Amino acid sequence: MPLHSKYKRYVWELPVRLNHWVNVLCIVALSVTGFFIGNPVSFGQSASDFTMGWIRFIHFTAAYMFAISVICRVVWAFIGNEYSGWRAFFPLITAEGREKTVKMLRYYMFMDKEVPETVGHNPLATSAYVVLFGLYSLIILTGFALYAQHAPGSPMFRLLGFMYSIFSNQGMRLMHHASMWMVFGFIINHIYSAVLFDLKEHGAEISSMVSGYKFTVKKEK
Ligand code: HEM
Numbered sequence: 096m097p098l099h100s101k102y103k104r105y106v107w108e109l110p111v112r113l114n115h116w117v118n119v120l121c122i123v124a125l126s127v128t129g130f131f132i133g134n135p136v137s138f139g140q141s142a143s144d145f146t147m148g149w150i151r152f153i154h155f156t157a158a159y160m161f162a163i164s165v166i167c168r169v170v171w172a173f174i175g176n177e178y179s180g181w182r183a184f185f186p187l188i189t190a191e192g193r194e195k196t197v198k199m200l201r202y203y204m205f206m207d208k209e210v211p212e213t214v215g216h217n218p219l220a221t222s223a224y225v226v227l228f229g230l231y232s233l234i235i236l237t238g239f240a241l242y243a244q245h246a247p248g249s250p251m252f253r254l255l256g257f258m259y260s261i262f263s264n265q266g267m268r269l270m271h272h273a274s275m276w277m278v279f280g281f282i283i284n285h286i287y288s289a290v291l292f293d294l295k296e297h298g299a300e301i302s303s304m305v306s307g308y309k310f311t312v313k314k315e316k
């Protein structure tokens with residue numbers, strides 16, 4: 096069906112789009128600097144060698160931005176439109192959501208050829224997003240618990256002290272590092288799905304995260 100015979104809908108509000116791309120930028124900066132922290136390029140042998148200092152500075156600046164951005168998205172889940180609200184992330188709580196999930200599963204399992212149209216989030220994608228937000232929480236908590244070690248006794252250290260009853264010092268680093276690889280696993284699948292749905296639905300899936308608009312066969316209620 097040509098794009099001009101479809102209905103144009105405003106789906107992603109500006110805060111959702113901004114949040115998406117700020118998170119992407121932060122994750123790229125955090126991963127690149129994180130690799131260097133885990134495998135340092137220099138050990139500050141002279142007073143003028145501050146390479147790792149700058150790398151850590153970028154990591155911590157991006158970390159604060161990322162944590163604030165994730166909190167903002169959680170708040171937006173309670174004030175945003177129906178497509179970005181928290182209910183969209185738990186499709187199984189409504190009969191309509193359950194029906195959509197079954198249809199989507201059938202498509203992914205090659206049982207149906209026609210791709211079911213989704214106006215907001217794909218119900219299977221939202222389940223992946225819930226897991227992703229769990230990983231975000233883990234990466235933020237372990238990251239700040241490690242960061243707080245520079246000032247034992249500080250309010251941040253006291254607040255996150257419970258993390259050290261769950262993980263050892265090295266266990267904390269391992270969890271922080273391993274969750275990055277799990278986020279990479281999500282990203283590979285996520286970009287594949289975004290391209291797949293862009294091609295199959297002809298609804299401007301990818302550009303919708305820039306413009307906010309999608310094109311759908313069904314008219315808005
Ligand atoms: C997507 C988000 C993030 C990614 C991908 C990431 C990645 C990494 C990686 C790969 C390391 C090296 C770990 C190792 O092998 O020892 C690291 C270290 C570190 N990260 Fe992150 N990080 C993220 C978020 C954060 C956040 C939110 C904080 C909070 C301040 C943080 C604080 C730290 C600290 C303090 C270290 C150094 C640990 C040490 O001194 O050994 N990170 N990060």
Ligand code: HEM
Nearest residue numbers: 111119122179215216217220224282285286289300301304
């Ligand atoms: C670090 C990499 C990425 C992460 C962690 C990520 C994460 C997410 C998350 C959490 C959402 C849900 C948005 C919300 O409701 O707040 C989303 C939606 C979306 N993302 Fe990404 N994204 C990444 C990269 C990309 C890239 C490179 C593209 C483009 C090819 C893309 C395209 C989309 C689209 C089209 C949606 C809306 C689709 C839907 O869920 O129905 N993302 N992404």
